[in-house]
Amino acid sequence: MGEMIFSVLSRRIAGFVGNMVSQISAINKKYATPHVKTTPAVRVALVFLRFYLLALVGILVYKFITLVH
Amino acid sequence: MNFWARLFYNWRRVWKALKLYGIIAGPGIIVMVADNDAGGITTYAATGAKFGYSLLWFLILLGPIAFFIQEMTVRLGAVTKRGHAESIFHGFGPFWGWFSLVDLILVDWLTLITEFIGMTAAMSIFHVPPLVTVLFVILIMGMMIVRGNYWTWEKIALFFCAVNLVYIPCAFIVRPSISNILSNGLIPHIPAGGFTNSFFFFLMANIGTTIAPWMVFFQQSAVVDKGIQEKDIFWGRIDTFIGSMFTVIVAAFCIIVTGTLLRGVDIRDAAEAAVQLMGINKYLGTLLAIGLFDAGLLGAICISLASSWAFGEVFGWAHSLNSKIREAQWFYAFYFFALVSAGAVVLIPGAPLVLITLFVQVIAVTLLPASLVFLILMLNNKESMGKYKNNVFQNIANVTIAAVIIVLSTMYAISTLFPGILR
Numbered sequence: 001m002g003e004m005i006f007s008v009l010s011r012r013i014a015g016f017v018g019n020m021v022s023q024i025s026a027i028n029k030k031y032a033t034p035h036v037k038t039t040p041a042v043r044v045a046l047v048f049l050r051f052y053l054l055a056l057v058g059i060l061v062y063k064f065i066t067l068v069h
Numbered sequence: 070m071n072f073w074a075r076l077f078y079n080w081r082r083v084w085k086a087l088k089l090y091g092i093i094a095g096p097g098i099i100v101m102v103a104d105n106d107a108g109g110i111t112t113y114a115a116t117g118a119k120f121g122y123s124l125l126w127f128l129i130l131l132g133p134i135a136f137f138i139q140e141m142t143v144r145l146g147a148v149t150k151r152g153h154a155e156s157i158f159h160g161f162g163p164f165w166g167w168f169s170l171v172d173l174i175l176v177d178w179l180t181l182i183t184e185f186i187g188m189t190a191a192m193s194i195f196h197v198p199p200l201v202t203v204l205f206v207i208l209i210m211g212m213m214i215v216r217g218n219y220w221t222w223e224k225i226a227l228f229f230c231a232v233n234l235v236y237i238p239c240a241f242i243v244r245p246s247i248s249n250i251l252s253n254g255l256i257p258h259i260p261a262g263g264f265t266n267s268f269f270f271f272l273m274a275n276i277g278t279t280i281a282p283w284m285v286f287f288q289q290s291a292v293v294d295k296g297i298q299e300k301d302i303f304w305g306r307i308d309t310f311i312g313s314m315f316t317v318i319v320a321a322f323c324i325i326v327t328g329t330l331l332r333g334v335d336i337r338d339a340a341e342a343a344v345q346l347m348g349i350n351k352y353l354g355t356l357l358a359i360g361l362f363d364a365g366l367l368g369a370i371c372i373s374l375a376s377s378w379a380f381g382e383v384f385g386w387a388h389s390l391n392s393k394i395r396e397a398q399w400f401y402a403f404y405f406f407a408l409v410s411a412g413a414v415v416l417i418p419g420a421p422l423v424l425i426t427l428f429v430q431v432i433a434v435t436l437l438p439a440s441l442v443f444l445i446l447m448l449n450n451k452e453s454m455g456k457y458k459n460n461v462f463q464n465i466a467n468v469t470i471a472a473v474i475i476v477l478s479t480m481y482a483i484s485t486l487f488p489g490i491l492r
Contacts, residue, residue: 023384028163036160036450046161049438053168056435056482060428063486067424 093304094311095223096291099371100139100284101312102230105319106368107187107339108180108426109278110361113320114342116271117327118334122245125254125321127272131279132317136310137466138441141448142285143305144457146292149447153289154379157443160450165439170383172436177283177376179429181411184372186422187365189415190340194347194358203412210370210408214401217393219294229367230315235360236322242353245329254325266484273481274430279316280474282436283375285444290378294389302457326357339364369408377404427485434482441471 038046105113116124142153149156154173158166188206189199213225260268288309297305327342330349336342339361347354374390380403381388387397394401414420445467448459459467 027158027166027383027385031158031163031166034160034162035453036446037452038446042446046165046442049442050164053435053439056479059483059486060431060435064428 090304090307093297093301094308095227096288096295096297097139097143097305097307097309098230098312098315099223099226099367100288100291101135101309101316102233102319103226103287103367103371104135104279104281104284104316105233105323105364106180106278106372107184107191107361107365108368108430109320110323110364111187111339112271112274112278113323114327114331114339114357115336116275117324117329118331118336118342119267119271120260121328121332122250122254122325123258123260124271124275125250125324126257127275128279128320128324129255129317131275131320132313134470135279135284135316136313137463137470138280138444139284139288139309139313140306141444141459141463141467142289143292143297143309144302144454145444145447146289147297147299147302147305148454148457150293151289152293152378152382153286153440153444155382156289156447157439158383160447161443165443166383169436169439169443170379172432172439173283173286173379174376176429176433176436177372178407178411179425179432180281180283181369181372181407182414182422182425183429184365184369185412185415186426187339188362188369190338191343191358191362191365194340194343194354199416203416206366206369207405207408207412209366210373211405213370214390214404215394217391217396219390222390223295226367226370229363229370232363233319233360233367234315235356235363236319236326239353239356239360240322240325240329242350242356243326243329245325250325270481270484273477273484275320276474276477277430277433277481279320280437282433282440283372285440286379287371287375290375290382294378294391299457323360326353369411373404373407376407377401431482431485434478437478438471438475441474445471 113128145156146152151159154166154170157169185203185206189202192202193199213222216222262268292305326346327336330353331342331345334345336345339357343354343357343361345354346357377400378388380386381397381400384399386399388400389397392400414425415422445459445464448454448467449464451458
């Protein structure tokens, strides 16, 4: 009985995850081309912003791990 | 036209304008008043206790700053008919879209937890168990949306906004010295002690609580869900301006209350301030506790919707408050899931609530630069904005505001994560 419930649940979860993955792919495809035209200077600034934010996220994760430990 | 006819005609015009404003009003007032959420009230209470009236001038400056930023969301939402999350995807592609969406969901969920912390702390003053508070809040928030009508939700939210003005009578009860407020509070200066680390921390905390990233997402989505058109942008601006005035008024009166009676007392949160004030004046403490609960409730109402709208926009679900539950199942499911899970965290014994409160402010800093930068870039896109794009003055103001906020918030985040590093 437990095995049956587990099997049904895991199939449902797998189905849900698969559905989400396909939805995410569809969203990525839909928005693949940015519509706001940006100058080269703005594009460079956005690259820096990307690195800055990823660095900030990295510091956050590091701090969170050290605090939890 | 004789005098009486002209008077009647002018009265009719004013009355029609007021009625039109009454129809459009809502998103701006709600987002600005909800900005004074549980975390905000805690910040203002602590600021008043620490510095008295010395930072009133700074709060007043933050009002126009919040207006400039939020006003952009009115134009963007009314013209593009897209929420902010969808706008970022559409304008800048999937990387920035997912970064903003995931960040927003995380920040909003953690902020929702802090709202529940504030609400349970406020109600515990009246000996209401946290479980009862959480269930009561979920019930109220569920009832607000279950009718499937944006207007119903908005009118109830505006009622809670009116309750948020409870700090005004509180300030009159404490009978502050007006001359002291005028001389110490309204003239820009650095308080005695100089520009210390603590002073900088409080400045940043006040900026962080007044300009929160969820506000940008919420107001733009609310403008779209309400159906505000380009011709309504003028009234949307008025709505946002009035809201920004309310946010400053509530913040200022809260500071006046604690600045008068709790000056020099170390306050860690608004609930502690309410308990201290209860010892001085029962009604004052009660009103402050009611205000804190209402602030948390308003914050929870807006933040949970901001996430649900953003998710719905991006995933293409039906995501309007005008849709019944069976028409927008995922939208409402997400709304209730965020609400219930955030409330449940507060009820877990030993949950790291202090850690969550600390991190939410810092995580918000990761979302703020992206949302501000993209807001300004989209408002400069002539192709989509047409005549509603930013003019030169708006660009100078908004770019300056965004740059200063990004730099200062980064310093705040670093100093929060690594105390003493910026000494």
